[in-house]
Amino acid sequence: MVIPICTAVVIYVPLLLIVRDCDGMPDPAQRDLLMRQEASRQTGGQIVLTAAEQKLDAYLHRLKEQEMSAAQFPPAIHFFKAKHLIQRSSIFKLLQKMPKGAALHVHSSALVSVDWLVKNVTYRPHCYVCFTWDSSVRFLFSARPPPPRWDCFSWQLLQTLRGKLGDPTGFDNSLMQHLTLFTQDPDGEYPNQDVVWEKFEKAFIAAAGLITHAPVLRDYFYKGLEELHQDNIMYLELRSGLSRTYELDGTIHDKVWTLKTLQEVTTKFTADHPDFLGARVIVSVNRALSVSEVKAAVQEAIQLQKDFPDVVAGFDMVGREDSGRTLWYFREALSLPAELGATLPYFFHAGETDDEGTDIDQNILDALLFNTSRIGHGYALARHPLSKELAKKKNVAVELCPISNQVLKLVSDLRNHPATVLMSEGHPMVISSDDPSLFGTSGLSYDFYQAFVGIGGFKANLGTLKELAANSIRYSSLPAHLKEKGHVAWETKWDAFVADNCC
Structure with a gap:
């Protein structure tokens, strides 16, 4: 009837x-x-809270009522203007103490704070700087003055340059501006997506000369793990192109050397911090490459995963989707693992766009057709009902990076983020930070705040936070026995967090 x-x-x-x-x-x-x-x-809607959790949930709800009725509501304001408000938030301070599980979407070149890069790394001996014609900078460690090249006509030793300045504070601050997007006037400096993406890409290039110096890489990665651990994160999956690293004398190391180094640093860090689970790498290439270049990269990734099964989690394509080539364009390259009978999990960036109806807008569907393990960003997913249904059926989680989406101008008020729909439907989801150093953040607490207070609204509760944190272990690339170990360890931390803050 x-x-x-x-x-x-x-x-x-x-x-x-x-x-x-x-x-x-x-x-x-x-x-x-x-x-x-x-x-x-909704996300967390099936979780039954204990008596202690109910008390903490009620406290969180009261705090949220206060923040949502304030004259300035941080998620509705650009993060660069709202950061100081968030830092004063009682909810934020509670989230800093909360065990957040894993960070599953972080790019290697933006892992560590620019403050450390400038005040530690650029003060090391033999560090040269060059100011380029396009208002950017390049850094290079060298035993002798580097020769001119197409983008750098004059290199200066930073130690000598600072010696002429007296107080280098202003100079150091100017260097930091080249390594981050953070500004007091984001709307004026970044009027559209093209402008902010141009600065975004310049910052990556500027940082490369520092990060890829072999001695720095070791310290950089350890420092990155340290910053995550301080924010109560216990595991990392890092997107990395495994750029070639160099020594002071110009010796170049290959990707195998880089992977071994990351493995060694992780081993040392977990020995120093036994509650940290470890780190794995998602090998990444830029979507601006040719099909033949991506074919070679896929084949190389297959071999690297065979050689480093505990380190290499899989493969991804990175770079701005709106100006890059589609996943379907690379279908021959991405079909290689199946044709070769090899296993190479995919973790595709897809749907980081607001250009509805374009070829780029189909990346989410193609990511799912290529059996992606997770969807990076998935901003466009809510407007594709079939892809959304397919993703949920296949249990493919979205890696939600709210601050990144706002700073890169996909959304201004996070209450209007499409993930509000996904969260209300309980779509598989994890929270991550994408490029924390470029946005002036570290760890995951800022992104959890924006997701919990802004995107989740009044409906999001302690159950929401608990599920999002648990999801980060559940949807990681860890093998089953390590997921179980990680979940047990996280749950112990969670219970302690609730007991310490419920009353």
Whole structure:
């Protein structure tokens, strides 16, 4: 029998329920049931809170009421202007103490704070700087003055340059500006996506000369793990192109050397911090490459994973989607593992766009067709019902990076982020930071704040936070036995966090 829309409301959990005729006053009991049914579908909606968790949840709700009624609501303001407000937030301070599980979407060139890069790395001996014609900088460690090259006509030894300045504070601050997007006037400096992406890419290039110096790389990666650990994170999956590293005398190391170094540093860090699970690498290449170049990169990634099964998690394509080539363009290269009978998990960036209806907009569907393990960003997913349904059926989590999406001008008010839909439907999701050093953040607390307060709104509760944190272990690339170990360790930390803050 077909039921007219005006006379019935249908819900599907746990089974079809036909609500009484809509003429007159609706049944309050059925209304309450429908509201509870809807709430059960949201992220964390199936989690039953303990008595202690309920107390903490009630406290969080009171704090959220205060923040959402304030004159300045941080998620509605550009992060660069809202950061100081967030730092004063009681919710933020609580989130800093919360065990957040894993960071699954972080790029290697933006892992460590620019303050450390400038005040530590650029003060090391033999560090040269060059100011380029396009208002950027380049750094290079060298035993002798580097020769001119196409983008750098004059190199200066930083030690000598600083010696002429007296107080180098202003100079150091100017160097930091080349390594980050952070500014007091984001709307004025970045009027559109093209401008902010240009600065974004320049910052990556500027940092490369520092990070790829072999002695720095070791310290840099250790420092990155340290910053994550300080924010109560216990595991990392790092996107990295495994750029060739260099020594002071110009000796170049290959990707195998880099992977071995990351493995050694991780081993040392976990020995120093036994509660840290470790780190793995998602080998990445830029989507601006040719098909033949990506074919070679895929084949190389297959071999690297065979040689480093505990370190290499899989493969991804990075770079701005709107100006890069589509996943479908690279279909021959991405089909290689299946053709060769090899296993190479994919972790594709897809849907980091607001250009609806373009070829780029189909990247999410193609990522799913190529069996991606997770979807990086997935900003466009909410407007693709079939892809959304397929992703949920395949249990493919979205890596939500709210601050990145806002800074790169996909959304201004995070209450309007498409992930509000995904969160209300309980779509598999993890929270990550993308490029923390470029945004002036570290760890995951800032992104958790924006997701919990802005995207989740009043509906998001302690169960939401608990599920998001647990998801980061669940949807990691760790083998099953390490996921179990990680979840047990995280749960112990979670229970301690609740006990310390519930009353």
